[in-house]
Amino acid sequence: xxxxxxxxxxxxxxxxxxxxxxxxxxxxxxxxxxxxxxxxxxxxxxxxxxxxxxxxxxxxxxxxxxxxxxxxxxxxxxxxxxxxxxxxxxxxxxxxxxxxxxxxxxxxxxxxxxxxxxxxxxxxxxxxxxxxxxxxxxxxxxxxxxxxxxxxxxxxxxxxxxxxxxxxxxxxxxxxxxxxxxxxxxxxxxxxxxxxxxxxxxxxxxxxxxxxxxxxxxxxxxxxxxxxxxxxxxxxxxxxxxxxxxxxxxxxxxxxxxxxxxxxxxxxxxxxxxxxxxxxxxxxxxxxxxxxxxxxxxxxxxxxxxxxxxxxxxxxxxxxxxxxxxxxxxxxxxxxxxxxxxxx
Numbered sequence: 001x002x003x004x005x006x007x008x009x010x011x012x013x014x015x016x017x018x019x020x021x022x023x024x025x026x027x028x029x030x031x032x033x034x035x036x037x038x039x040x041x042x043x044x045x046x047x048x049x050x051x052x053x054x055x056x057x058x059x060x061x062x063x064x065x066x067x068x069x070x071x072x073x074x075x076x077x078x079x080x081x082x083x084x085x086x087x088x089x090x091x092x093x094x095x096x097x098x099x100x101x102x103x104x105x106x107x108x109x110x111x112x113x114x115x116x117x118x119x120x121x122x123x124x125x126x127x128x129x130x131x132x133x134x135x136x137x138x139x140x141x142x143x144x145x146x147x148x149x150x151x152x153x154x155x156x157x158x159x160x161x162x163x164x165x166x167x168x169x170x171x172x173x174x175x176x177x178x179x180x181x182x183x184x185x186x187x188x189x190x191x192x193x194x195x196x197x198x199x200x201x202x203x204x205x206x207x208x209x210x211x212x213x214x215x216x217x218x219x220x221x222x223x224x225x226x227x228x229x230x231x232x233x234x235x236x237x238x239x240x241x242x243x244x245x246x247x248x249x250x251x252x253x254x255x256x257x258x259x260x261x262x263x264x265x266x267x268x269x270x271x272x273x274x275x276x277x278x279x280x281x282x283x284x285x286x287x288x289x290x291x292x293x294x295x296x297x298x299x300x301x302x303x304x305x306x307x308x309x310x311x312x313x314x315x316x317x318x319x320x321x322x323x324x325x326x327x328x329x330x331x332x333x334x335x336x337x338x339x340x341x342x343x344x
Contacts, residue, residue, distance in 0.1 A: 015052060016100070017060055020092035023074030027066055028057045029088050036094050037104070047085070056084055101212065108219070109210040113138075115220035119313075120227060121341055123236040128341045137232045138223055141207040144230070148206075204229040238339035239310040241296070244288055244323060246331040248305050251285040255326065284326050291319040310340060 016033045019026055030052040038044035047054070056066045075084050096104070117134045121127060129137075207226035210219060227235050285305070289295070292309035299306055311319060316333075323331040 015060070017095040018088055018092035019095060020088045025058070025066075025070060025074055027071075027074070027084075027088060028060045029053075029055070029085055029092070030057070030060050031089075033096065033100050036089065039089060050089070051085065054081070054085065056081060056088070104212050105210060108212055108216050111216040112210055112220045112223060115216060116223050116227070118341075119220070119238055119339055120224060120235045121238045122234055124234065126341065128238070129233070129235070133233065134227075137227060137235075138207055138209075140232045141226050141230055142209050145206045145208045237313050238341050239293065240313055240316055240335060241308070241337035241340050242292075242311050242316070242319070243306065243308045243334040243336055244292075244319070244331070245304055245306050245334070246284070246288065246323060246327055248300060248303055250327055250330070251305055252283050253326070254283060255287050287322060287326075288319070291315050291322070308336065 016031045016036055017028050018031055018036060019028050021027075031050050032052060035044055035050040039047075039050045044050060056071060058064045058066050058070070071079070071081070071084055075087065079087075113131045113135050116138075117129055117131045120129060120134070122129065205222065205225040207223055224237065227233075228237065288307070292307065292311055295307060295309040297308050316335075320333045323333055
């Protein structure tokens, strides 16, 4: 039997809800799928393409619109409906369907793989890996991480079971141990080598997969750290190509080395050998060269010394801060290539 629907009933189809709780009330607006994210990223600017109905609701599914008094109480009397809709769009929580979440996850996943593939190289050939190889390597790390989590959970359950048995009161009179009869004495424990190995493995960066709650760039950085730490395939960060310019009159100046903290138990007196003395690491030029893995060329032009070379990405900030601090802003570090993937 076909159930007849009222001809004047408005049904919201293909809808995404954006909800915002304010003033102990929850307000909703009805939007088209995928358009909210495009509006937030600046791709879509026309609100008519984003909103299904330019109204604020207390419950979209029931068609219950928010009274003007409730809107004024929650958002303020000076706010118009359009201002309230914009605030809900900016700050509200987006409710999406399963298909849209899957599409969003796939989009972030592809972006992460693309970023990682452009930043990591084979250290032997200096060539980039294909996105397919990077994806397989991350899948290996993800499965390893899930296995480690299961093993840790199983080990915790086993330890809790052993502890419950150990804490059971002994039936021996007076609580003495059967071996020596001395109260409180127990057998020596075994060396905690497995625990130390597990802690060392847990200290390494792990990769469990892509999520939609973090940006693709931050997740790509986590993925690169995990790949470099575990090396499922030989990988290394692609080096940066930099140009460092420095005045020649500061190149031979000695670098001020910070005093090292005294070691525990060391003689801290003035005549003591452990008084925190630390040898200077050399001149400014020596320190700059220590950051550069491979020098492409260097030259002196007038009163400036210029060097072009390759640097690990992690050393860029330290080199830039050092040049800026030691030269008092006269030196500079320029990025010529963010990622050198192949050298002829």
